[in-house]
Amino acid sequence: MPWPLYLQSLLGGALIGLAASVLLLVNGRVAGVSGVAGGLVGGLLGRIDGEFFERAAFVVGLVLGPFVFLIVFGALPVATITGSLPILIVGGLLVGFGTRLGSGCTSGHGVCGLARLSRRSFAAVVTFFAVAIVTVFVMEHAL
C-alpha cells in the first residue's frame, strides 16, 4: 500500500488530536464522541442541561467534516460497509450500550485517555481491541 496514504492517515490523526486539544483548551471538555452523543441522547430523554447545545454543535461539526473533505478533494470519503441488516442493528446496539457502560470509546479512551496516560483508559483500549480482533477473526476465518 502506498506511503502517501499512510502519511495522509498520520495527518488525519494529527487533526483529530488538534480537535481534542481545542475542545480541552478552549471549553475544558474531553472529546469523547460516545460521551458527547450519549449526553445528547440523555438530554433528549429529559435531562437537557447547559451543555446540550455545545454537545449538539460538536456533533453537527462531526457531520460537516466529511463535507469539508468534499470541498477540498472534490469527492466524499469512500466507505465500504458489509454486514446484513441484523448485523448492523446488533452491532449498533452493542456499540451504543457498551461505550456508555464502559464510559468511553475509541476517542474518549483511545485518543484522550491514552494521551493523559489513564490506567482506566488503557484497560478499556486493550479490552475493546482484543475483543474486536477476536470478533473479526471468528467472523472471517472461523465461521
Place this chain on the structure above:
Amino acid sequence: VNFPRAFAALLAGTIFGFGLSLGGMLDPSVIRNFLDFFGDFDPRLAFVFAGALAVSAAGYALSRRRNRPALGGAFAIPAQQRIDQQLIGGSALFGVGWGLVGLCPGPAIAGLALGLPSIFIFTVAMLVGMAAHDLWRGRNVANEALAS
C-alpha cells in the same frame, strides 16, 4: 446558549470529522482490515492513532500548565481511577459491535454525511443502545436507592 462555547465545539467537531475522513476512518472495511491480521491487513488505524496521540498529548500537557480553559469554567477531566466490571464489560460489548461492523461512535456519526442507508441504520441503533443504557442504569440506580 453560550455561543462562544458552542462555536468552539462546532469547530472542534468539524476538524475531528475532517481528520477522520482524511485518515480513511469513515471506511468500515479499513477498520476491519486493521483488526484482521490474517486477511488484507491495513495499518492506517495505527497511523491515525499515532498522529492523534502525539498532538492530543501535547494539548493535554498544555492544559496542565493552565488554571482554566480559555472560555472559563474548569477542566472536566475524568478523575475515576478504578478499573471495574462496568469499564471492562462495557468495553468488551463495544469491541464485539466494533468488530462486527467496523464502526465506532465518531465515524458512525461523521459517516451520516455519506448518505449510506447501512451507516444510518447502524448509527440509529447505536443511539438506541445509548438510550437503553441510560434507562437501564436509571432503573438500577432507583433499585439501589430502594435497597439502601
